[in-house]
Amino acid sequence: MTKIEQVIHYVDQQLKSRRLTPGMRLPSVRSLAKQLNFSVSTVVNAYERMLSMGLIESRAGSGFFVCAPLEPLILSHIEPIQDQNLDPLKISRQLLEASSFLIKAGCGWLPDDWMPHEALRKAIRDTSKDSVFELMNYSSPLGLSSLRELLARRLHTKDINVTPEQILLTDSGSYSIDLICRFLLKPGDTVLLDDPCYFNFRALLKVHQVKVISVRYTPDGPDIEAFKQAIIEHHPRLYITNSGIHNPTGATLSQSKAHQLVSLIEHANMVVVEDDIFSDFETSASPRLSALDGLKNSIYIGSFSKTLSASLRCGYIVTKSEWIDYLIDLKVATSFSHNNFSAHVLYKILTHGGYRKHIEQLKIRLADAMIISIHRLEKIRIQPWIRPKAGIFLWCELPTDINIQKLMSYCTEKGVILALGNSFGEAHTFQNFLRFNIAQCMHPDFFNILEDAMQYASMNRPLNSL
Amino acid sequence: MTKIEQVIHYVDQQLKSRRLTPGMRLPSVRSLAKQLNFSVSTVVNAYERMLSMGLIESRAGSGFFVCAPLEPLILSHIEPIQDQNLDPLKISRQLLEASSFLIKAGCGWLPDDWMPHEALRKAIRDTSKDSVFELMNYSSPLGLSSLRELLARRLHTKDINVTPEQILLTDSGSYSIDLICRFLLKPGDTVLLDDPCYFNFRALLKVHQVKVISVRYTPDGPDIEAFKQAIIEHHPRLYITNSGIHNPTGATLSQSKAHQLVSLIEHANMVVVEDDIFSDFETSASPRLSALDGLKNSIYIGSFSKTLSASLRCGYIVTKSEWIDYLIDLKVATSFSHNNFSAHVLYKILTHGGYRKHIEQLKIRLADAMIISIHRLEKIRIQPWIRPKAGIFLWCELPTDINIQKLMSYCTEKGVILALGNSFGEAHTFQNFLRFNIAQCMHPDFFNILEDAMQYASMNRPLNSL
Structure with missing residues (x-):
């Protein structure tokens, strides 16, 4: 690659990753030359080449502007x-x-x-006999009330005290977290993740085009000093974690760390998303941030993909009453409803002694x-x-x-x-x-x-x- | 409300609708006074009140900046x-x-x-006997191959010639359109909609925070002159429509309009999303934009909610090969998978003579x-x-x-x-x-x-x- 081609390649990367979008001003020739450590004339030549390619346009006195069409959101281009x-x-x-x-x-x-296939088969057969209304219709916006009542009772045993009206059924845990990201984030915001953490969190946050700050995870939760430092330096808006059984480490949050985290999160006016999809594997109760802070600055996510079926998907969001209506609106706008049949099948399995x-x-x-x-x-x-x-x-x-x-x-x-x-x-x-x-x-x-x-x-x- | 309160209310609305976000500069006192037709001293007093409320901060020499936390994305606040x-x-x-x-x-x-409930019950019972792998596992990223093969054959009859690898299964038609909006839009982009159109399109586009331009719909498709004018004035990136059976008018696109639209869309370098979820109700074949342009600048959406079940949801995206991989990435990142059980049930109904x-x-x-x-x-x-x-x-x-x-x-x-x-x-x-x-x-x-x-x-x- 010649130097001129390198400059063009650089600008092309900026376009592909959507850091430069249609109508935006390119860096001045002088500043880009300085940044890339090339001569001014190299950048001038590159800009002229891009002008003739129709990628950029020059406006007298105010510089060069992108006129290439917007690149689609290609996740692998965001940061190759x-x-x-x-x-x-x-x-x-x-x-x-x-x-x-x-x-x-x-x-x-x-x-x-290892999955309960006989119980699942039976619940499916039973659900096939449900009323036509249930089999054919869209679900109510919150989702099957009997399942939400059951979930509320299960949450009580974890000291998360909510009404069924604070539980929103969705198609999956992943979709639930995505919905919350849409609700609370804007491109450019900062989100804290554990290091290491579930890899798909990073992919999801790329879609939301936010900055990710990793906080070292220790055997009983995130490193509190590093967490504090990240708050001071980056003003994060969200922290996404698994506190029950942590993915990938299998670690469990300690009481003391949970308490410190809740205080830090409250003071920083940020929100924690507690993705608790492995909770049914737990043998002894470990603390939940959502229980400690009473869902003030926390949102709790659950799903049945790990213990019941990843084919009949169903997840849920547990949040404070004030936010439920707004989340319903977002869910209706972006996917209208969710799979009501799955909710019925899962309810039948969960209430069956087996x-x-x-x-x-x-x-x-x-x-x-x-x-x-x-x-x-x-x-x-x-x-x-x-x-x-x-x-x-x-x-x-x-x-x-x-x-x-x-x-x-x-x-x-x-x-x-x-x-x-x-x-x-x-x-x-x-x-x-x-x-x-x-x-x-x-x-x-x-x-x-x-x-x-x-x-x-x-x-x-x-x-x-x- | 006093005049000062009116100014505060105005800024508060800007914050709620996310037009003003943390760190952004507020309009200068002088320009806001002019805009709202108040005296400069009223705005000065309002800004001082907001300073003491901790909503904004002043930076010497450069004006006032938002320091209130980001408002969540509340759709009803975007434009009340x-x-x-x-x-x-x-x-x-x-x-x-x-x-x-x-x-x-x-x-x-x-x-x-009016829905085929007996066929659905039977297909559910049959699917309950499927292999454990199908009942328990996540779907492959594209989704059930036999269903995609069947869809490809059905699309051929509409002159939309694609391979099964160009079809991506999702949980619904709405979700499919949302995924495409994520792929192709950025906040601030312009999208054309029919006037009238399906009301949830507007809600969805609010989530994407894009500008909507409405084009009058006539009994055989959009008004072509208005469509042309909208392209010239607004440089839209996307057009979302139902061409087969239009919602809410029940109209059908004519051959001539379809042809003109495809040319306009190609010249404008925009993309049309053809939401064809009512296509199974059609009695005689009407033109499809996706057939005419060979999916060059079009994306086709289908679903079974209207003819099979809205409870066991399944939708799909049909697009050019070059885009499939990127859409899979976005789907995996935002919802990991889709309901594979529903895909199996729907395949069984569709292939059954009934x-x-x-x-x-x-x-x-x-x-x-x-x-x-x-x-x-x-x-x-x-x-x-x-x-x-x-x-x-x-x-x-x-x-x-x-x-x-x-x-x-x-x-x-x-x-x-x-x-x-x-x-x-x-x-x-x-x-x-x-x-x-x-x-x-x-x-x-x-x-x-x-x-x-x-x-x-x-x-x-x-x-x-x-």
């Missing part, structure tokens, strides 16, 4: 990610596209046969899988960051002699999909980390394949070892 | 609507909240018992309802704007002696919900119009109630007539 393996959207799509034959050791959901039993058995099965996974991983020198109290995730560090690219490619070859640590974090902090799904790890071939992969990827292995 | 009866979101919510006992003569969907028969019978039933409705309405002096070729809508004009508020309140009292013309249009162009749903009008009591309401609301009625 060099390593495709770390692109959160590529990871999500790879996992969503994976056939049932692969070992999805890196995914965020249970194996199909569900509680299923969850109890699931917790025991997960506890066993946790012990086995830790044991098998430690044997091949993969070290859990913490021993989670519950849940499906194990966040692990690899020894330094492992070439992570080789590990990945060996596993991919053998039909095993891993989740690389870096995709959950900012920059390259988690280079040597992996998130394991302990339920998916129970696949009979998994640990043997991983053991071979570790040998193959070790830089210390003797030359004749393969 | 004086008459609640005309607020598109209030209308949608009223219809969604309406119980099955009301006569929803103004709604946009069929009565429950569906075609159901639609054929439905069309005959609708044709009858159209004749009856026109006859009954004309008898009470309510004049259809056109006689639609097909569909469920009849767009009608009331005689000038009718007090529309009285008509509404009488009907509401009797459990009949009407859709006022003004809610579909800009300003007060459609003061004397109503949109009727001819299927809902077949309720045995409807025309009698409406006849009484017309008498009650007529300003010519003799004083002793009630």
